[in-house]
Amino acid sequence: MNRQPLRLAVSEAAKILAEAGVDSPRVDAEYLAAHVLGVERGRLPLIPLVDPSVIDQLHKLVRTRASRIPLQHILGWAPMGAISVEVGPGVFVPRPETELLMEWGLKSLVGVSSPVVVDLCTGTGALALSIAQARPDAVVHAVEIDPQALAWTRRNAEARIAAGDTPIRLHSGDATNPSLLSDLDGLVDLVVCNPPYVPEGTEVQPEVGVHDPHHAVFSGADGLDVIRHVVSAAARWLKPGGAVGIEHDDTQGESVPALLSARRVLTDVADHADLAGRPRFATARRISP
Numbered sequence: 001m002n003r004q005p006l007r008l009a010v011s012e013a014a015k016i017l018a019e020a021g022v023d024s025p026r027v028d029a030e031y032l033a034a035h036v037l038g039v040e041r042g043r044l045p046l047i048p049l050v051d052p053s054v055i056d057q058l059h060k061l062v063r064t065r066a067s068r069i070p071l072q073h074i075l076g077w078a079p080m081g082a083i084s085v086e087v088g089p090g091v092f093v094p095r096p097e098t099e100l101l102m103e104w105g106l107k108s109l110v111g112v113s114s115p116v117v118v119d120l121c122t123g124t125g126a127l128a129l130s131i132a133q134a135r136p137d138a139v140v141h142a143v144e145i146d147p148q149a150l151a152w153t154r155r156n157a158e159a160r161i162a163a164g165d166t167p168i169r170l171h172s173g174d175a176t177n178p179s180l181l182s183d184l185d186g187l188v189d190l191v192v193c194n195p196p197y198v199p200e201g202t203e204v205q206p207e208v209g210v211h212d213p214h215h216a217v218f219s220g221a222d223g224l225d226v227i228r229h230v231v232s233a234a235a236r237w238l239k240p241g242g243a244v245g246i247e248h249d250d251t252q253g254e255s256v257p258a259l260l261s262a263r264r265v266l267t268d269v270a271d272h273a274d275l276a277g278r279p280r281f282a283t284a285r286r287i288s289p
Contacts, residue, residue, distance in 0.1 A: 003049035013062045020066035028071050032061045068206035080126035085156040090148035092216035094126040097274045101281045105192045108243040115189035120175045125153040133165045140168040176229040188237040191244040193230045199223035235263045238286035245283045253279025260284040
């Protein structure tokens with residue numbers, strides 16, 4: 001049996017993925033190779049040669065990815081901070097950009113003991129669970145309207161409990177409901193949200209348009225239908241000094257901060273760019289007396 005160089009197989013895989021229009025062909029090829037070998041991606045350079053059966057398995061997964069099935073559906077997981085969450089059909093796939101919102105949220109909680117956190121439109125639960133993992137003293141509420149997504153949240157929440165994390169509090173609820181979690185009014189230290197925010201009719205990649213749930217991606221003509229309600233909910237929930245962070249479309253770097261600024265009880269409104277320099281999430285704080 002002639003063993004073959006893994007490096008060449010990965011390069012060939014990346015070429016196939018690039019020709020298929022995949023955004024990050026080399027990275028995806030490496031993740032798929034690591035998945036086949038059962039190792040972390042960073043360990044691939046330590047494996048110079050592999051059996052032909054490994055090459056065959058890799059080629060099968062590459063063909064699947066080239067058909068624009070999301071990488072995370074093939075792997076079965078997506079990372080968020082120090083944890084990973086299970087993903088698959090029926091739930092929005094967490095994106096790396098959202099880690100910036102998570103990191104900002106954790107910084108806002110520095111010096112706050114036993115914080116109360118709300119994650120709206122939680123999907124897989126990635127934001128809520130990563131915050132709960134980093135802050136075991138936090139009471140984290142996660143809200144999701146879609147039953148199929150909620151099943152993924154529950155599965156991931158149970159996995160994090162098994163790993164020793166503080167359990168989160170899961171709610172089936174609508175972010176646009178003006179009385180949602182009214183018992184938390186004035187008691188919350190941090191609100192985070194990665195809502196649907198793409199304007200209807202926007203052309204998106206197949207991974208998003210075909211495989212992410214439509215209602216988890218699109219939100220009205222300007223993409224702000226859900227965000228308007230999130231801003232109202234945050235203004236109601238936050239205690240003085242509490243913070244809100246909302247991910248948004250890269251065309252909404254002015255409109256979302258404007259919605260936050262329009263609320264008299266919110267101050268320190270700012271917008272934050274992602275690693276590519278695009279507007280990605282807006283933040284504000286509840287005025288302290």
